Amino acid sequence: MNEIIRKILIIDDEEANVRVLSLTLRCDGYKVVCALSGEEGLEVFRKESPDLVLTDIKMPGMDGIEVLKHIKKVSPDTEVIIITGHGDIDNAIEALKFGASDFINKPIRDKILAVAIQRAGERLSIKRQLAEYTVTLEQKVQQATEELRRQSNFLTRLIRSSNDGIVATDKDLNIVIFNPGAERIFGYTAEEVIRKQKITDLLPDSLKNIMAIPIRRAQSGTEALWQEQTICGKDQQCIPVRLYVTSLTEKEHVMGTVFFFQDLREIKRLEDELVHAERLAAIGQTVAGVAHGIKNILHGFKGGSYLVDLGIAKNDQEKLTKGWDMIQRNIVRTSELVLDLLSYSKERALEFEPCEPNRIVQEICDMMQHLAEQYHVELVTDLDPSMNEIYMDPAVVHQCLSNLVSNAVDACLFDHDTSKHYQVRIRTQRCSDGYIRFEIIDNGTGMSPEVRRKLFTSFFSTKGHRGTGLGLLVTRKLIQEHNGTITVASEQGKGTTFVIRLPYAVSKPE
Amino acid sequence: MGKKILVVDDDPDVRLFSVTVIEENGYIPLEAADGEQGMQIIKKEHPDLVILDVLMPKESGVRLFREIKTDAKLKKLPVIVLSGIAKRSFLRSQKALTEFGGAPVPEPEVYLEKPVEPNELADAIRSQLP
Structure with a gap:
């Protein structure tokens, strides 16, 4: 017996035929249901849902062709084999046109019937497999689409949630991605730039030539490096950034470029604060040092003027001279200290x-x-x-x-x-x-x-x-x-x- | 016999200033340009007072001060420190030296920060030589 075909419906107005046929098929292990007219056949078909229908073509009332049409209408996958009288080839061909799987001639020989059922079984099997494939394929396409959508969502969120500014362009440098990080750095909204501006519009003149870099790099295959640059925001504010450019390629063809910007404003602010604090500490040290130097010099002046005073009071030429020398030496020390301080504090341009x-x-x-x-x-x-x-x-x-x-x-x-x-x-x-x-x-x-x-x-x-x-x-x-x-x-x-x-x-x- | 006062300072001008004050007040001045020379004169001449700068090349002023104040025979010799550095900084540095294993030293009898007036120095000398 055929594995695919289990239940067979036999429709024939000659009861003797039905009996013989059903007996044969039952012997072969099939479950058989019968009808003695076209109308009855359709009713049994609806009730029993057979896998295969064997119908006589010539019947009073609804004939085999009509039965075929109806069955194909409600269940296109059901196999229908037409039983024809000897030499009734025209009707057989018409039946094939309406979707009959096969036809066999009366008197029905067991061997031919078995082959016809076998073939119907194979067709049904192929149809069912095909149907199964189609369903699986549809499911897989749906799954893949879902996965793709999920991944795309993930990437979109990844780009959106990046603290770095990410700007991607097509190969003509039109901006196609402008994430919130980029919005924060540049001060433009994504709507203001996407497909409306080129990346070159956002970069200062000094960076225009950078555009050639990713393209060249893609061709030479070398790695891009981060570099520190200053860019100009929407409000003309200068913004220090670390910048990385690379090209997007597919099969060696450049599709576009992507820019990563790291905002260095906070880092620069902290650096400036640190430099300022160090400068204040240096000024403090310098002031203390200067005060020390001046105290020593002042002591020299006091000593000098003391000797001069004594020299005058006692009319002592030697004390007068020594005191005056002391004052003069301390004048020199004062000017040395001042000159050193000046050359320490002065910014001097190099003169090659x-x-x-x-x-x-x-x-x-x-x-x-x-x-x-x-x-x-x-x-x-x-x-x-x-x-x-x-x-x-x-x-x-x-x-x-x-x-x-x-x-x-x-x-x-x-x-x-x-x-x-x-x-x-x-x-x-x-x-x-x-x-x-x-x-x-x-x-x-x-x-x-x-x-x-x-x-x-x-x-x-x-x-x-x-x-x-x-x-x-x-x-x-x-x-x-x-x-x-x-x-x-x-x-x-x-x-x-x-x-x-x-x-x-x-x-x-x- | 007049009392002898040793002036230790690497700056000749400072020595001249102190020496003049000493002479004007009737004492006998002795001079040294660094700590080592100072110690030699102390041992030879036995001065009654030392006027010492603690900021000299090779830290010889600090060393002399600590040598005087940790020597059994010399530690009663009064020292007037006359220096450009603040008293607070000097005492802090002495405390640190003691913590690093040096012998503890007392504060100098008088600490004068440059610049000083001649009569200030004279008063300090008299306070130590009754």
Whole structure:
């Protein structure tokens, strides 16, 4: 028996035929229901819902063709096999037109009937599978659509809830996505820009060329990097941002670009506050240091005027002279302190000029020679002969070197080991990386770690009345303004080496 | 025989000022330019009073002060500190040194912050030398 077909309806007006046929089919294991007219057949069909209908074509009243039409109308999937008389080929063809599955001729032979039922079963099976596939397919499409909608919602929410500004464009740079983060940064609403403006409308002129970057990068396949930029908001306010651009590609074709903006306003505000607080602390220190320097100088003035007063009262020429000298020395100290303070506090633009660093070193040695001889310190130079005229700020070089050389001489002066042959060596060297290296090496007293730590703080001096405590601070400030570096190495009792590296240019910089 | 007063300061102007005040008030001045030299003179000349700057190169002023005040024989020698740094800062630094393992030292007999008037210094000297 056929697995698909279980119940068969037989319709024939000749009762004998019905009996024989139903007997045969029952023997084959089918459940059989019967009707003796077309009308009865339809009624049984409605009641029993058979899988297959075998109907005689010629019947009084409703004939087989009519039965076929009705059944196909209410149940298109039901298989209907038409039983025809011998040579009734025209009717058989018409029946096929109306959707009959097959036809068999009378007298019905068992073998042909079995084949017809087998084929009907196969057709039904295919139809049912097809129906099942269709239903499954529809379900799957529905599921996929749902998943897609869910994912799309997720992505949309992700973009919406990002604290960073996200702006995406099509390949012509028209804005297509403008999330709330971008609204907060730029001050435009999404409605104001989406499909109405290009990303270039939102960026300052200096960033216009950035547009070429993602496209180029997509072609070369390199990674994009974050960069700090300033953009202009709707109200013309300048907004510092960190910015990342990348292109959106599909199969190597650029579809558009996406921009990520991080608002740096809060960070910048905190940074400014910190700088401000540090500046206040530095001012506090500076004021305390200045007050200390002035107190010492004032003491000198009081001493000087005391001696002058005594000299006048007692008509003592020597006291008068000593007092007046003291006042004059303290005038010099006052002006030194004021000049140091000025050069520390003054913002000075660099002035790159042609100069010969070796010549500056020589000038300083000539200037310091007298003092060095007085303290039995030998000044030695070790100058790089490959260095000719280059572009630097000679004032910076001069002041820094004279500060450090004078310090080096003092370091020898303050040393207690009088057996040493004191020496201050000044070396110059032109480095291949565009820097000039100056070394100031002394074999004087050296520094304790404590002193080295405080070295670049204002008003720290180990020289007693001889120092303002600003020299190294000024030196470092000048070097930093010249984009150079200063480092120090020192060993107590052995000496100290200062190394300055300053960048130079071979032609006048713009 | 007049009383001897040692002035220890690296600044010659400050020494000249103090020395003049000392002479004008009838005492005998002694001079040292740093702490080490100061100690040598103390041992040799036995002054009756020391006027000391505590802010000198190599911290020799502070060292001399602590040497005087922790020496059994010298600790009765009165010291007038005459310095540019505030008394509060100096005492704080001494407290810190003691905490780091130094012997405890008393406060100096007199602490004068620069600048001082000549009669201020003279009064301080007289208060220590009856």
